[in-house]
Each structure stands twice: as structure tokens, then as C-alpha cells.
Amino acid sequence: MTAHSTLPGPSSRAENVQRVVSPKGVEAWLVESHAVPLVALEFAVAGGSAQDPVGKDGLASLMGGLLDEGAGDLDSRAFHREVEDLAVHVGFGADRDQISGHFQTLTRNLDKAFALLASALNEPRFDAEDVARVRGQIAASLRRDANDPDAMAAKAFRENAFPGHVYGRTTRGELETLEGLERADCRTLHARLFARKTLKIAVVGAIDAATLAQKLDLVFGNWPLEPQLEAVPDIAVANVGLRKIVELDVPQSSFRFGRGGIARRDPDYFTAVVVNHILGGGAFTSRFFNEVREKRGLAYSVNSSLHDFQHCPALFGGAATKNERAGETLQVVEEQCRLLGSEGPTKDELDKAKKYLTGSYALRFDTSTKIASQLVRLQLDGEEPSFLDERNAKIEAVTLESACAVGQRLLGDGKLLVSVVGKPEGIA
16 A cells, blocks of 8 residues: 655655644645545654663564554554554664654545554554563564674674663663563653654655644643653764774674764754765665675675664665675775775765755655655754755755865764674784
């Protein structure tokens, strides 16, 4: 059940976005289109695993995973039966800084579907047997990850990048903390985080503003205004230059690497987006792809990406290679970071990156769910709808001079925090 785009690329995308404020003051961004009889809604609130209490790692993920496991008068089985009968898509989850949810319904089921969403968010049951079952599912995934090289590398990287900070924990918790999470913990966290002040909502599809306003109050209107958030300190990526090796008897070495990034609200951010695309963000055109894979055949996949966590901007990357070529792979990765930082990109690299980043932007808006997700993301980033028309101009404005300066700021001397799992040769 996927709708085609209702936010095409005319002279102004922003003109399609309406601000809807309900009688109780709940605001949403709406893109109204009746071309397809569907309505998609996305929302997010501040919180996520960064709000897990000490000793209760994984609580936000567990709570999010239980929101569609029974609500109001419907136990888990009855709730899922209702979801299936109404052809509703609904799901919830937690990342580091937010709790989020997505919802999609046919317009003919609009009233019943929104009532079901309201029940899930306002009357979650958190039945003990469901808590135990979902907790067991998470535990099973943690056990799998305990012997998975990629997951182990990510864990080692996270712990060394953010020592003593909530970002150093896994979002799903640890086996020893997971077993102690109970129904009451879920209820407490739900009451703390679900509040209107940090709520961001986007709706796309066949619904008018007046109808949406009523539905917003039904689902979100009775939430408290203020959340009960614990303060989370800002942090910088630590231990840059460290190599953390985790021995595992496998034929390949899995890498995670990174350093500090540039924040989303920083004036240099969009130049950093272009620089990262040149470094490792461009799937088949980046320096990592050409130097690591194409020229030397060291790794099938190697990449980098910018991450703007609420309390720490970062540049992360990853790769996997044969143990005997691990040292060479890391050397090439760091050399490309150093060279791009010291010399900047070529004009050809810059032109290709800008062309790709501007040309591919429309692909983020080719379904209703993608549009809603992008609009929530913009709200979380503190942007206005006008950003939809301004974004490509920000990319186009990147010059060779600014790319060189920001490349130096972003990549510096090319040193990285590196975690490696396997039996890597050539890495001290």
C-alpha cells in the first residue's frame, strides 16, 4: 500500500505544504492530494534511547516495540487482527534521540484507522506476556549480534567514540539490562516522553485540513504539554587516532571508523554534505569506492556518512576486507581522508557531486510515506517548508574554495577512530 508522489517538483514544493493547527493546539504539516485514496502520517517526539534510565538500557526500544501490541480493549492478537482487517500500516520505534511512528490508511477506513492509532498511542496495554515476548525477540537479536563481526565492530566503535555517555550504549540494550525491564518501566517512560512540546507531525494524502485537525486532537490532543526529559550533555567523538581490535576467528576483518562531524545548523553543513559525497557517500563515484574497491579490489563495499545526533555531529564509515589486506585497506582510507582534507576536491569531483545531490533530491519525495518522513525530518532539523525550495540552491552554492576549506575542517589530518573485528594483519 504505497501512494505515488503527491509533492512533485514544480517551481515551488513549499507551496504544497499547509500548516494545520487543531483546536487543542496540535500542529502538523499537511500535503493534501486526492489523487490516491490514502493518508500517510509520520510523527516523532524527543526521547529515544538517550532517555533510558541508568541500568535500564533498551527501554525506549522495548516500549516502542510494544505500542502496536495491544491497546485499550484490544489485546495483541485482537489489535493485529484489526490492523489487518482495516489494511492499516502502523509501526513505532526508537533511535538515539527520538521516538517515532508511521501510519498509513485507506480513506474509506479513515475514522476507524485513526481511532486505532489513538488507542495505540494513548492506551497501550503493555501486557506482561507481550513485554516478555518482545523482550525475548530483542534478546535473540542481541545474541545473534554478539557473534556478528559488523555488529561487534559497531559496538566497539560506539563504546570508544562516546565513553561514559548515553550514545555509547546500544539502543536495544544489553542482555543483562533487558531482563530487568518490566511493564511498569514502559508505562513510566511512555508518560515521560509523549508530550506536545516536542511533537512533530506530517500528513500526506487524501484528507483536508479541517478533517485532519479533528484527527490530530483525537490522537495527540490529550497529551501533556511538557515532556519529562533528562538532560543529555553534548559530546565530541573521542579517541580519534585509536585502533581498537577485537579478535574473532573469521576470514574477514570488519571496520567501523569515524571522527567528529559538522552540525546540521552549522553554516558549513551543506558544503560538508558535498565533501562527504566525494569522500565516501557517492555509491559509485566516491574516492573510497574508486581507491579501495575499483583500483585495488580491497573491499566490496566502503562508505562514509554524516550523522547529526542531537548532541554530537559525526562522520562515520565502514568497510570489510580480507584479514591479510586489513592494514592496506585502512591505510588507503586514512590517506584519502588526509588528501581530501589537505588538498580539497577537484573541480570535476565537485561538479559531479553537486549534480548528483541536486538531481537525486526528488527521489526523496516519490511516495506519500517518503514525503511525510522528509517533512518530519525538516521539523526536527528546525527548518521551515521553504527549505524544500532552498535545499538544492544550498548545494549549488558550494564552491571549490569553500569545499577545500570545509574539507580541511571536516577531515583535518585524516586520523580516525577505528574499530576492527577479525584477525586483521598490518594494524597495530
